[in-house]
Amino acid sequence: MSEPLLEVSQLTLDYNLGSRKMRALDRVSFSLDKGQVLGVAGESGCGKSTLGLAIIRLLPKVAEIRRGEIVFDGRDLLKLSEAQMDREIRGQKIAMIFQNPQNALNPVFKIETQMIDILRVQDKYQNPGNRKRRQDFRQQAIERLKGTGIADPAVRVSNYPFEFSGGMKQRVMIGMALSSGTSLLLADEATTALDVTIEAQINRLITELAAEYGTSILYITHNLGVLSEMADRIMIMYAGRIFEMGWTKSVLGSPRHPYSTALLESLPGRQTRGKRLLSIPGFVPPLDRLPGGCSFHPRCPFAEEVCRQEVPPLIEVDKGHWSACLFDQKRGRQKWKWI
Amino acid sequence: MEVDLIQIKNLKTYFFQGKGLLSKLFGQGLRIVHAVDGMSLTINKGRTFGLVGESGCGKSTLGNTIFRLVEPLEGEILFQGRDVVKMDQKELRKFRQKAQIIFQDQFGCMNPRMTAGQIIAEPLMMRQGKQESQKEIEKEVAELLNAVNLDPDAAVKFPNEFSGGQARRIGVARAIALNPVFIMADEPTSGLDISTAATILNLMQDLQEKMDITYLWVSHNLNQVRYMSDDMAVMYLGKAVEMGLTSEVFDKMAHPYTKALISAVPQVSPGEQKQTIFLKGEIPSPINPPSGCRFRTRCPQVFKRCEQEEPPLTDLGGGHFCACHLHNSH
């Protein structure tokens, strides 16, 4: 029986932008087991990146957590002090890699400088009192780079980030993020900006290193195809809420929420030439003007009066498969087939 | 019955870097970017030609060269039998009204100081031999907005007041304003959400049907090209490595690069085990492309000959071309 590494419950978060208040996360609850890969999918503005930043507690100042818990390894991360987060969590047990490798590294410092700084910080927290020399850290940095498959790591380590391609920068990030101590990796659109063949390389690297170190992954992306290949479980978000969650096979194979169904049908993946794609009418509502009830109801052809009134709860509709659709819960899937 | 609309023969577009006075003085040497390096292809009327490849392969440059936004070094671009490269300004202007572009950056391609209405009206106002009143043009703009499913009040809005999907629709409306016969769509869904992208794809298919438009579909998204295009070419470092009917290319892929590329595309196929071919290393720079076969530095099936000889594009039968020594030896 696998044990949960991360349990998020009822996480609710607002962005306070002057007079506007945007609910970026609304009662988000899920858990992630040790060694598992959980995929978080959704369109832009659904709150998936906010979720990652909330876990590692790097939210912008305007964000305010209203309620909820983020229990990691038995401790509520929201109750830890900044110093404790730095000392025990960030970069030690939880690491994060970001979307845009172009900007993720500081352009005016050499790769080695940045890596050594981070290794030194980690070392300081792990073995206090044990001072290592810069040369040792440099050696360690080179080994980390070698582990990510960068050719000539001893030379490349003294390059500047602008001399690296996007894929190589992401390798550097992975090298800094993953070590034997890392138990959770947050990957926020880590390969979105890369070419397909490079994306495949990087995703394989992440999977392999994570398997080697027993790291769990929260993989945030809008690309359902990537999740289909990488994730054990999938969570589909819309306007700050979880709409559907479950094993990859069942969520992608037999989705229960109209939104996830529509999302899958609108992909040109396996459709034959000439057949129309399903397109969802309307657009994702801005977070400060969310409709009441189910936030998807203005775009949903099956919406009834009750969908305008009640917020649908996330209910286990099948074994290990949760969905938040009132219509589905009350009348069953047969009644609302899109196609 | 297939008619050639565009025929490109041995097209080469190079960019020259380091031409400046001081660069010459310090002898940094001229760096030549081999952006498009000998492409030949035929686009048939009423069909969609998909052009795929990774960044830096020259697919956008090829598109821009067809419109002479970039001047080619050599080669021919025959449009309805006339060579675009040799056209004078007047002819070129005529050609550019029959052929249109939908740009990759949906906001960047619109003048931020013009309203959507003015942007769409611009091509209408330069139609030749026809003086129309402001009223007529306004009516046509309204029709065009309607054709791309936008409200008429969008006409007085500025580009920054639109969402990504709406801005893209304005780009489409402008492109179809003059009833073009040919449209190049350069990554037409980049930066759009999944559901928005689907509506754009549907819209463009409808327009093709109604108006009999030929598309050149430039994209890195293989799923999209497979879905949208009838014919396709796969480019790598300025050259076509494989070309043919889309169905042929996907079903009987011949080139190792095509195989790797297609296998790398993540598919929503829960439960299916897919064999991804991982390529080693990075895409080489188009400034110093490898000798012989350009793909040899990353090819899993490389052998001696690949280094010495550049494989020609050979017909494997049925208009399915491939440039690889593996299919060339016999």
Next chain:
Amino acid sequence: MLKYIIKRTLWVIPTLVGVLIILFSLTYLMPGDPASIMLGPRATPELVEDLNKRMHLDRAMPVRLGYYLLGVAKGDLGTSVWSGHKVSSLIADALPHTILLAITSLGIAALIGILLGTFAAVRRESPIGGVVTIFSLLGVAVPDFVAALLLMLLFCVQIPLLPALGAGVEGDLVDIAVHLILPATALGIGWVGYLSRLNQESMLDVLDSDYIRTARAFAVPKRAIAYRYALKNAVIPSITVIGLGVGKLLGGAVFVEIIFSRPGLGKLIVDAVYARDFPVVQGGILVATILFVFANLIADISYAFVDPRIQYD
């Protein structure tokens, strides 16, 4: 980067040639006969002829340009029409005062401005942000020569604390420093405001950037992030501004030197303008310009050291 530095340095040569040509051709703008204008009421036919000879004013334009360039190349800037001293020696006497003033005011202003801006950005809630706002408002509202007048009014006339005129007794460091306080403040206060605001803004931008977030995600302490990681990025715009600002500073020094009667380069130029002593004006401006050009060069080169991405076309 080396290529960039070489190219940037070589570009100084054609620029300076152009500067010389403009300075030279200024005499042509003078309405009427330059020699009589320079001599003013003292002009007798003999003196005019003598001056024409000495400055080759009677020769054809290209020949005069040749003489001029040759002279400058040899370090000979001509002689003062008024006093008969060598222009170069007049400048050599004046220059140290101006350089001292410029370095003191700009150096201290840059230090204070950058630190203030950084603090204000790092501790967003602290009152330092308010101090930055006050300084930048002051810097905008009170241009240097007005500041000089007001400071003199306040600290020399109303509350006579500090000396009003002169540069202090030569060799007496304390006296020199005391005489420097007001002029340097007048010249530097605008810079404190400008640089602190600039640095605050760019620091805030940098602190919001992706790479800072990366560093935070790896538990790099906040202090190290601000003063080691972010500062180097944030200071880049300030470097350019300081380089370009040296020109403004030299301009401001003219007023401050006049107001506080400091025997510097600016005062030399203005007094020469009053006296229509054209060779001194020409020489003074040339030296000020060279100072400015080299300050810019140094700024651009240090820019290249801070930002490795730099390319020069």
Next chain:
Amino acid sequence: MKTDTINQTKAGMKSTQLTLKRKWSDTLRVTLRSVVKVKGGLWGGIFVGIMLVCAIGAQWISPSDPNAQDIVHRFAGPSLKHFLGTDYLGRDILSRIIYGCRIAVMVAFGAVTLSAIVGVFLGVMGGYNEGKKIDYFIIWLFDIVRSFPQIILALAIVAVLGPSLLNVVFALAFTAFPFYGRLARAKTLSVKEADYVKAAEAMGLKRIKIILRHITPNILAPVIVCLGMDMATMIIWESGLSFLGLGVRPPTASWGIMLRNGYKYILTSPLMILWPSVAIAVAMVAFSLFSEGLRVALDPKERER
């Protein structure tokens, strides 16, 4: 046959009359409204407005003749007759400040306009011919003039030409044009590469129309913002030159000349320095707030949705 289908398609569409442009007055109103919305923009706008009113209507607004001497009441403090007191010749300081406003605005506006016209013309020319000889020449020209410390060059030009209003305008414009030139050149270079220019080219639009419709409007906005900020600088320099006695000639009322007189009588009458300083300070803050508002208002990215 094809045209038929299109006409059918189009006939099926709902046809509504609509306007394509926003009215000029609307655009102006929107711009001004967003200037005012920016923090401080309202105050900047109000004070710039007051300055313009003073400059244009000095003879109606000022309480007395700026040159009328009232020797009996020299160095007088503020009173009902002379709101801000009098100077060493007994002239009304308030009236002189108001007339000084006229000089400041005239010089600044003239110099800024002249330098912007010349600079933008050269800059656009260089930008178009990027990499050609003419471009190198223009860059060289800009760099030479920029190499001089600005005010010192202006000083030299006025010294040579002789102090007068027109010469001050010319001298200041000459020192400032390379800055507009460089701005215009850089903007032209980036706008030239923008996709919307490519789109217009691909549409077959004529070159001259591309320049007029697509390039010029997009390089003018930053130039206008720069104009606003430069007005402030030019006002300082006009005062500075006049302070040195190298600007407009006395007895013309100019803030710089007033400061010059104040400096002479610094021991006698501190108010003679204070009032023009306040006038300059207000003008500086007003123009910088206004141009900051203008910057935000003219940037389509920052414009309120």
